[in-house]
Amino acid sequence: MSWEQFVEVLVGRERYALPILEVHEIIRMQEITELPNSSQDVIGVTNLRGQIIPVVSVRQRFRMPDIEPTKSTRIVVVNHEQGAVGMIVDGVSQVVTFDDIQSAPESGRGDNVQFLRGMARNGETLVSILNLGLLLQESFS
Template sequence: MSEENNYFEKQYVVFRLGKETYGLDIESVREIITMQNITEVPRTLEYIEGVINLRGRVIPVYNIRRKFGLPEEEITRASRIVVVEVEGNTIGMIVDGVSEVLRISSEMVERPSEIVCDVDTEYLAGVAKLDDKLVILLDIDKVLSKDEHPVLENIS
């Protein structure tokens, strides 16, 4: 078996949060939309910004910065809501901007290290080393914890 056959490629949607570059497996991303009016929901988790109406469906929107314990920043024209599917739940995540879709080979991915980024490593699938940058790969299933599922069902 040749060396090449030991590796596989995945596609990742690449986005920014502050100074860091993140990637989400494209298979979990449903769509990327511009910012919309978000309706606040009282007495919910502090990192749930509220809900949006997406073509007749009520979708909870995460402030992913709060979820990761990152400092708040202003919403800009580049800000987007990345709509993802997580274990049967559809949620939106506010990001600072979406830049591209990349093919990343498994040979470019290393286990996450707490030294590399500001995000808790429990949410990470790894870190991809590209020529000009590092891309922190999120494990979307871990971003949404098991205790959040009942909360999301009550919101949507």
């Protein structure tokens, strides 16, 4: 039986999973400096222990309305082709292991289905597994 571990994150009322091997760390929301003339999804940069990293809003990427950060808001720092990238999510739920990952649907609600690698079940809840390469591709192309 093959299995993979993921970090389950919350965006709106939906649950998404990021491959744990691509997650560098999870930090609390911190000050973000805006960048002029950057892609709409890259909201700015932040200083992570002396390293300047770009920060992307997953809500904006999914064309969802922005909300004010809460105590649960987190920046998930992932390893991307160009280096570390921070992704703002509404919350981080848990580390999960899936042993039955099914293909993502060809179509679904909104355009976000294009960013999915697959779907899995965590108890009674369906979790969408994100394809980070596709999710971040337009932000940095």
